[in-house]
Amino acid sequence: MNALQAVPLTDSVYWVGAIDWTIRDFHGYLTSRGTTYNAYLIMADKITLVDTVKQPFFSEMMGRIASVVDPSKIDVVVSNHAEMDHSGALPQTLAAVQPEKLYASKMGARGLARHFALPMEITPVADGETLSLGNLSLQFMETKLLHWPDSMFSYLPERELLFSQDAFGMHLASSQRFDDEVDDWVLDHEATKYYANILTPFSPLVTKLLAKVQETNLPLKMIAPDHGPIWRKDWQRIVARYAHWAQMVPTRKAVIVYDTMWGSTCMMAKAYAEGLMAGGACVHQLPLGASHRSDVGTQVLESGALLIGSPTINGNLFPTVADTLAYLRGLNRLNLIGTAFGSYGWSGEATRQVAQGMEEMHVEMVAEPFRVQWVPTAEDLQRCFDTGRQIAEEMTKRADECGCEVH
Ligand code: FEO
Numbered sequence: 001m002n003a004l005q006a007v008p009l010t011d012s013v014y015w016v017g018a019i020d021w022t023i024r025d026f027h028g029y030l031t032s033r034g035t036t037y038n039a040y041l042i043m044a045d046k047i048t049l050v051d052t053v054k055q056p057f058f059s060e061m062m063g064r065i066a067s068v069v070d071p072s073k074i075d076v077v078v079s080n081h082a083e084m085d086h087s088g089a090l091p092q093t094l095a096a097v098q099p100e101k102l103y104a105s106k107m108g109a110r111g112l113a114r115h116f117a118l119p120m121e122i123t124p125v126a127d128g129e130t131l132s133l134g135n136l137s138l139q140f141m142e143t144k145l146l147h148w149p150d151s152m153f154s155y156l157p158e159r160e161l162l163f164s165q166d167a168f169g170m171h172l173a174s175s176q177r178f179d180d181e182v183d184d185w186v187l188d189h190e191a192t193k194y195y196a197n198i199l200t201p202f203s204p205l206v207t208k209l210l211a212k213v214q215e216t217n218l219p220l221k222m223i224a225p226d227h228g229p230i231w232r233k234d235w236q237r238i239v240a241r242y243a244h245w246a247q248m249v250p251t252r253k254a255v256i257v258y259d260t261m262w263g264s265t266c267m268m269a270k271a272y273a274e275g276l277m278a279g280g281a282c283v284h285q286l287p288l289g290a291s292h293r294s295d296v297g298t299q300v301l302e303s304g305a306l307l308i309g310s311p312t313i314n315g316n317l318f319p320t321v322a323d324t325l326a327y328l329r330g331l332n333r334l335n336l337i338g339t340a341f342g343s344y345g346w347s348g349e350a351t352r353q354v355a356q357g358m359e360e361m362h363v364e365m366v367a368e369p370f371r372v373q374w375v376p377t378a379e380d381l382q383r384c385f386d387t388g389r390q391i392a393e394e395m396t397k398r399a400d401e402c403g404c405e406v407h
Pocket of ligand 1: 084147148226227
């Protein structure tokens with residue numbers, strides 16, 4: 001018996017993906033709620049599979065396809081994105097299904113050929129090209145660097161359905177397949193975290209893409225991403241969030257990220273926080289002994305100020321701070337102000353190294369980096385407090401938005 005079931009999106013489109021309840025580390029991103037790898041079956045005259053799944057989930061995808069149609073009847077496979085969570089099962093799928101054609105973007109064709117020894121040619125499709133599936137059709141739209149060079153959307157005009165690969169997705173393992181079946185706060189949290197950690201570096205391109213989509217004025221009923229729920233009730237909501245996030249608007253939320261060895265840097269962090277709050281900012285503190293780098297990325301997305309503190313250890317940054325600095329530099333969240341701080345015993349290099357890292361992230365350093373030897377005195381803590389308040393006042397001048405919603 002095949003217990004696996006496809007889930008219908010329309011009369012002719014089915015979700016045939018896989019649910020990964022186990023994954024917690026997705027190339028450095030803490031996926032606390034697991035994820036899904038969404039693949040879609042279009043029951044057109046030319047039966048079409050859009051994307052596949054991560055390799056270990058091949059059988060799950062095939063079982064779901066088999067609940068609708070004999071997989072060997074699939075005529076066409078489209079790869080919207082070559083990353084392995086969507087193409088890992090492609091070689092086995094092609095071997096099992098033997099479709100007539102495999103389509104990908106030009107860069108996708110190159111990327112897939114470099115990753116896999118595929119048993120068939122890949123036909124590259126161009127931006128704007130339409131592929132006839134008989135009674136239905138697919139229109140392709142390149143979305144280069146959103147978030148890989150190969151990425152593209154496929155649009156099914158007859159059902160007004162956009163297959164958006166990673167875009168508009170989230171990492172959420174769930175038995176619910178649609179946005180209206182999931183609690184709003186879960187959608188908000190996971191969509192925010194996903195944008196923050198996957199798409200922030202490409203924000204200028206997100207703005208351009210959304211303008212292009214708006215120009216083409218595609219009639220749209222549903223957005224079907226490659227992770228998480230399908231947007232059928234309120235796709236406008238996620239598109240509006242993307243438009244907003246891509247602007248990287250500064251808010252009145254300050255994020256304080258630090259680690260501490262014997263408590264001194266923590267004392268400084270708390271004094272900065274009190275000053276920030278006294279100045280009218282809201283504050284989110286992320287002690288790195290208890291916070292994952294991807295949760296830092298999430299909080300920074302909707303913030304206006306970033307303060308980073310590190311003790312000096314062996315003439316260097318504390319390891320967790322070094323990790324988070326490297327990660328944040330990659331995310332490239334712009335329009336932040338901030339400062340660096342830390343404690344030390346005898347050499348004290350870390351504060352300067354943090355400040356240097358923050359400058360490389362284009363954080364505008366509105367207060368002198370401050371380092372304290374051994375344990376901060378009452379005067380030192382007063383200076384941290386005063387600096388916090390001064391940063392809060394600067395934030396108020398620059399930000400209209402609160403940004404204090406808890407995610
Ligand atoms: Fe879900 Fe970029 O892969």
